[in-house]
Amino acid sequence: MRSDREAPPREPGRPGLAGLAAEPPADFAVRVLRRVGIPRETYDTYVRLDTAAGGLYVAASPDAVTGAALDTGGLTAAGFEELHRSRTHRSAVRSARPFPGVTTALRTGRARRLPVDLSPLGPADRAVLEAVRAIPAGQLRPVGWIAREAAAAPEAVVGGLARNPAAVLIPCHRVTYDNGTPCDAGHLPEAGDALRAAEGIDLQRAAELRRRGVLFLGSDTTRIYCHPTCAHARRITAPHQVPFRTAREAGQAGYRACKSCRPVSA
Template identity: 65%
Template sequence: MVTDADEFERLHHARTGRTAIRASAPFPGLRPALRTGRAKRLPIDLGGLTDLECAVLHAVRSIPSGQLRPITWLAREASLPSAAGPIVKALAKNPVPMLIPCHRVTYEGGAPCDAAYAERVGDALRSAEGIDMHRLEELTLRGAVFLGSDTTRIYCHPTCAHARRITRPHQVPFRTAGAARQAGYRACKSCRPATV
């Protein structure tokens, strides 16, 4: 049991090789990584988390800036069962929410899964990345979980960089990946929508 700050510092340094004493400046590369969306390249210590939690958080780090992915996508990328409960618990244990962008994860209906953030923080982070939640809500109300392009015959998550380039006249909404496949569309290789 830790009894004082000096004991905590000693144990922390023994475990991580780094000091726990607060620095006056962020470590080199942090600000540019956050500003450019390249935070996934920074090393992160996930010691103390279970294998499931680590798998979920590593999958979250692969979601590009300005894009969202549903929990089923996260489960598939982390090679886990798609039960939302354990995944949401893993998101809530995120030790570094600014470096592991849990604000990019949604429930299946499109609602944000902000388990790792205080109220309104996830909204602010999504807004800063240019994610238009009102447009996504409108698409969800129309039943568009995926967007296809009638010119390329590819379907994507609506926030995928490729889906955002589809002009309105060429957008084909799909409620399920199965419906997109039955219509002759193939999954985007970039956002890799869940195919179940």
């Protein structure tokens, strides 16, 4: 005899209540906070967007991007929320709407004008990351270039890259060591390679130049030398390319530094 506390048998073909469960809308939590009158200025929102290196969590206040992290290391939404809270002391609530300009910045690789809040960092790290933001899409710059632009020591540059709070949007994947080796201090090397390839950087060509010790390319017609990925260097046809191992070598050969990519002067 069946106890009154036992659930009645489920009729064939009829799902239980568990079958009625559904994922809430991405902006459900934001709607609730608005409905109960929580000021938008008191919390950040975040979305997950696709990049060439995988998913990217991007958080923002009403005024600026406040953090971004790739999920390539197994980072989950809950993990990103915890990471963001520990770094900014602000909650990040899932949303369906990215901060204005973020999607375009990821698509074009041009994020320099995107407001990014670097206030939790010290002045040295901020200077390093602002210098990194000046590197154009599809180009690479060495640590020494960043050090000069940020008026920082090379070791401080590497530390600043590792503390980048806005992965991809602050393009640390465009930084190399002074010998041309990628300086992937803030993310996994395979993520850096994916991002560089997506920007049209010829990784095989870069590796070949690195093996030859070539850090600069000059044009024997203009007598100007550049970083190899500079837009002007990419226009130098093979017969007119002059490789240089150092800026001093280029200067001694009578070549001037490019005013666009501004390599270290001889």
